Amino acid sequence: MTMRVFDASAAIKVLVAEDGSERAAELVRNTAWIVAPDLVIAETTNVLWKKHKRGEVYQSQAMLAIEQLVSLFDELLPATTLAARSFEIRQPPITACIVGFNPPVGGPALCCSMTSPFCTDLFNSRQRRIPCPK
DSSP: OEEEEEOHHHHHHHHSOSTTHHHHHHHHHTEEEEEEETHHHHHHHHHHHHHHHTTSSOHHHHHHHHHHHHHHOSEEEOHHHHHHHHHHTTSOHHHHTTTTOOOSSOSOEEEEOTTSSEEEETTSTTOOEEEOOO
16 A cells, blocks of 8 residues: 555545546545645645536535545645745655655555646655656
8 A cells, every 4th residue: 555645636536526526535545645735625625616616516515525535635734834845855745745755655655636647756866757646
C-alpha cells in the first residue's frame, strides 16, 4: 500500500461521477494514507459550486460531496506551511506536502493529479516521474 497526495482534480473525481471516477476510486481503495494541502477543500468546493451552477449536480448532491470530502483525507496539511516549503525545495505545493513527511505506512509516496498521467515517487532519491497506477 502507498501514501498519496491528492489534488482537487483527483478529489472531485472521487466525489462526482465523471470521466476518470473509476480510476480515482481505485486509487483510493489501493491507498493506505491520503493527504492534501488544506486548500484542497476550498478548491474542490469551488469545482462543486461551478458544477451546480452549470446544472451538472443538484445542491443536495454538492452538499453531500462536501461532507464526504473531508473524510476522504487522512491528513490535511496547512497551506501556509507548504507555501514557503515549496519554494525552498523548488517543487509545487502539492509535492511539498510530503517531502520530509514520514507516512505511517510503508511503500512509495505518490503525488497524484487526475490532470496528469504521471505521479511523482517522492521518496525515490531522484523523485522520478512514473505512470500513475491504474
